[in-house]
Amino acid sequence: MLGTMRTYSSEHRQKLQRRIIEVASGIATAMGGSCEVEMIDGCPPCINDRAMTGVVHKAAVAAVGEKDVDDSEEVLSSASDDMAYFLETVPGCYFIVGAENAAKGANYPHHHPRFNIDEDALPTA
Numbered sequence: 001m002l003g004t005m006r007t008y009s010s011e012h013r014q015k016l017q018r019r020i021i022e023v024a025s026g027i028a029t030a031m032g033g034s035c036e037v038e039m040i041d042g043c044p045p046c047i048n049d050r051a052m053t054g055v056v057h058k059a060a061v062a063a064v065g066e067k068d069v070d071d072s073e074e075v076l077s078s079a080s081d082d083m084a085y086f087l088e089t090v091p092g093c094y095f096i097v098g099a100e101n102a103a104k105g106a107n108y109p110h111h112h113p114r115f116n117i118d119e120d121a122l123p124t125a
Helices: 010-030 050-064 083-089
Strands: none
Touching: none
């Protein structure tokens, strides 16, 4: 079995790693078998600096207005991205500029074969 795991904090990542081993071992034992679990660390969690997030939020509101800035939990992303390494080194904020436009066929998620963006969003970005 192979899989990926993404978390919002290093602490949560460590807890999930422990639980995966515990659950896998428990199931294997219950079925009269055994298992080996190998964890290969990928990118660390992408964690924004609170102060820099405030700066980005103010800039976004100034650029597009409060009603078009979405900072709700629905837009949280567990990005598996090397940006996390930068954010571990210097304060920063990883954010998303909305470029979805169903009328232009730009409404598929990243890594989808039909992914596209509405390039009209680029000047705002």
